[in-house]
Each structure stands twice: as structure tokens, then as C-alpha cells.
Amino acid sequence: MSPGLLTAALVGACLLLFSISLWSAWVLAGRRSALGFAALALALGWFAEEMGSSQGWFFGRYHYTTVLGPELGNVPVAIALMWFALCWLGYAMASLILWRRPVFCAAGWPRRALTAWLAAMIITAFDLGADPYFVFVLKAWIMQKTDGGWFGETLQGFAGWMVVSFAIVLLFQTLFAPRPSAGTGPRARRAALAPIAVYAAGMVFQMLFGHPIETRAVAFFAMGLPTLVALAAWWQWLHPESDPPA
Template sequence: MGSPRIRTPEFLALTALLAGLLLFTAFRYPLQTLALNAASVVMFLVSLWAAHVLLGRVRANGFAALALAVGWFAEQMGSSRGWFFGHYTYTDVLGVTLGDVPLVIPMMWFALTLLGYVMACLILWRRPVLAAPGWITGGLTAWLAALIVTAFDLGADPYFVFVLKAWIMEKKDGGWFGETLQGFVGWMIIGFAIVASFQWRARPVAPSLTDPLVSRAVLVPLLIYASGLVFQMIWGHPIEVRAIAFFAMGIPLFIAGVAWFQWIQPNGPFVKGVTP
């Protein structure tokens, strides 16, 4: 386990391809677009690395392919037909597009659904991967993962609309700081569909703590979510979402963080403290 799995030809080829995307963006788009693309590419690659360590190469690649495809389809249907999220149009702020959808958007879907899955498993089952999900356990995991992802979107969407102007909503007053409440229904549906479909198609092997990379890989989703929380608390717009982010994202992050400590230290104080 560990490093041999992630040093695969397809991983290196993907890294080179994404580097080419950034180089093209640097020549054709403003610095802000390059920075947004670079952040998204880094988030995607470190999430893919974490998935390789936690799920194995085949399952990780399958999760990524599923999230990329479903995420792109949902956004394409949303921007062209108003499905899932309401009617909106992407601007050129996020750079190169496939159809109507910037390439970085499906990458974000993968990173967010992976972190939602890992955090949901930690919160519900005190382990980062649900190795043998049934209908009930798999459904609960997918539902909580979708809630965690949507909690991130509560503050992210208004920022992308008002500050970055990455897309334009057709309905200007949708009930949530310029976004539509329908959009959160869409996030729940797509987030649930990705995680549930992954669990239905794959049965990951539970990672072992004997692999020194495993505990670090679990931290990747937590740190990505934590960085999003900090960003929204400092720069969230409008100002109300800063308080919303503290609770909506802070509560699941706190519980998942404690569960991570319980998992890596099964005989530690976090476990002993609740033992009768």
C-alpha cells in the first residue's frame, strides 16, 4: 500500500495534462482565473492521491471518473436547461469549458464528494471508509455526505455569484443571497447520487493503520473542508454567511476530527473517555 499505488502512468499523465491546462490558462486568461484553476487542480490532485491511498487505485479512479462525469452532466443540464440547480450561465471567470461547464467544476465535484464520503464515514462509523455498505448504511452515508457537501455550498455559492461573478443566475432573488433554494436541492441530489453510486459499484477494502500514509490521507479531506470553512468565515459574502459557515461546516468538521482521533488512537483518551 502507499506510494507505489499513486505513482502510476495514468496519474503522471493526468498531472501533465492538468499542468498543460494551467499553462494554457496562464496565456489566455487573467491572473484571477489562473489562481482559481491552480487551486482547483491542486485540490483535485491531492484528493485523488488520498482516494488512491484509502480506496485503492481502481476504486479511486472509478470514484473520480464517476464524480467527473455526473458533476459535468448535472452542471451542463443546469446551465443549458435549468435542471437541478435552476437557470444560470457561466462566465469566463473559471476558464476553459467543456460545453457550457468550466473544466474545474467537475474537479470540484470529485474533491467535495470524496471529502463528504470520508467525513460521513468518520462521523457515522468511526472509520474513513465503509468497506461493506448495505442499503441502510450506504444510504445513510450518502445522505450525510450530501449534507456535508451542501453545507459547504451555503457560503460558497453566494461568493462565486457576488464576488467572483463566476456565473449569472437567471432568477436574481432566489431566496438565498442571490442564489436559488432550488440549487441546494440540486446539490443534495447530485451529491447523494455520486456517493451512493460509488458505494453500489465498489466495495473498498478498509485501510489499515499499519500503512503510515493512511492517517495522513484521511487528513486531506478534513483539511480541504477546514480551509473552506476558514475562507468563508473570513471572506464570505454577504457577511451573514460567515456566521452560517461557522456552524453549518464547523459542526460536522469538529465531529469528524474527533472521530479521526478515535480511529488512529483506538486506545487513546477520546475512546477511553466514553468507555463505561
């Protein structure tokens, strides 16, 4: 694939994931919460990446190549879009797993923090396989200093993913408290299933094409467990009085 076509495909994929996540958030959490979450994730995600690529904060020292398309500062716009997409996936799945509903208006810091922590773990589990693929196969960015702790990459990046995604989801719940999901009608069902489906698709991609090859097994277990539990929780949300599917 030519460099230009690869860039177009990657940017298109990021736009698609962003659009699916925004639609899902809009249906489940309402317009105000969806737009607030998107603005918050775009701003904080971009800031974290800008500080990472220029100062070495959060993720270690690295710089982006031209693979991911147009940039704002030192950061591809596609990366900022992905921060919202992944944070919404993580939040919706964490809410289903913990509270058996895709949007949970948590009262008090402990529940909000627990939701944000699980969401951050789900997001970082995705990055365990995605990060090496973007570095070694797509060459989307170049690490200037690595500790070799994860297939030649730095472990600091995963700590950064946990911290930044935790902050985004926690602040979202605090500043843009989502309203309860409006029923379990067909539209709401699809909107709640969409984050799980997108996450599962990412897992399948990593299992088939992950590099180094060891990340394929990592994807199955690290991403498969939250996918399976979230899917069961989605079913229980739809059928609160029935037994789990046989």
C-alpha cells in the first residue's frame, strides 16, 4: 500500500471510530454529555500527546511521523480523535461491567473513581497490542528512548495511558454527569452494543495481525476478558429478570 493510501485509510478509520463513539454517547448519555465528553477527551488527549512528544511527559520521549496525517502542533489530529473514541468505549464497557448499565450516573467519588479506573484498564489493554503495531509495522511514531520493557518499547507509555484516560473519564463524570439511559429500545440497544463491538473488532485485528506475534495472544486474554464480561452485562441490562444466555 502506498504511503498516501495508508494515511488516508488510517485517518478514515479514526474518523469512523470517532463518529461511532459520538453517536453512541449521544444516544446513551444525551447531547450535552456526549459533546462535553468529546471536547474534554480531545483537549486533554491532545495536551497529553503534545507534552509527550515535545517534553517527554506521560508516555516517554517520541515524535510522530507523517503516517497519521495532518497535525495540530506535534500531534496528528487522528490521535486526538482516538482519545475520545477509546475513552468512550472504556467508559461504556466499565459501566456495563460494574453497574449493569451503559451509562451510570455515579454518586460520590469512590464509584466515579472505580468506573474511571476500570475504563482506564480496558483502554490500556487495547494499547498493549496497538502500541507495538503502530511503532513497528505502521511506523506512526518513533520512540527516542526505550527501556525495552515491552517488546522493545517503554513501559512508561502504558502508565501514561492509565493516568490520562483515568483523568478524562473521571472528569467527564464530574463535569458532564450523564443522564440515565433512555430505556432499552432498539436504538439504545445498538448504541450500547457498539462500544463492545468496536472493541471486539480491535481484539480480532490484533489477534490476526499483531506484531510482534506474541501480542496476538496478549490481545486474546487482555481484551477478550472485558469484552466477554461486558457482553454478558449488556444482556443482563436488557433482560434484568431473566437468566444469562445459555
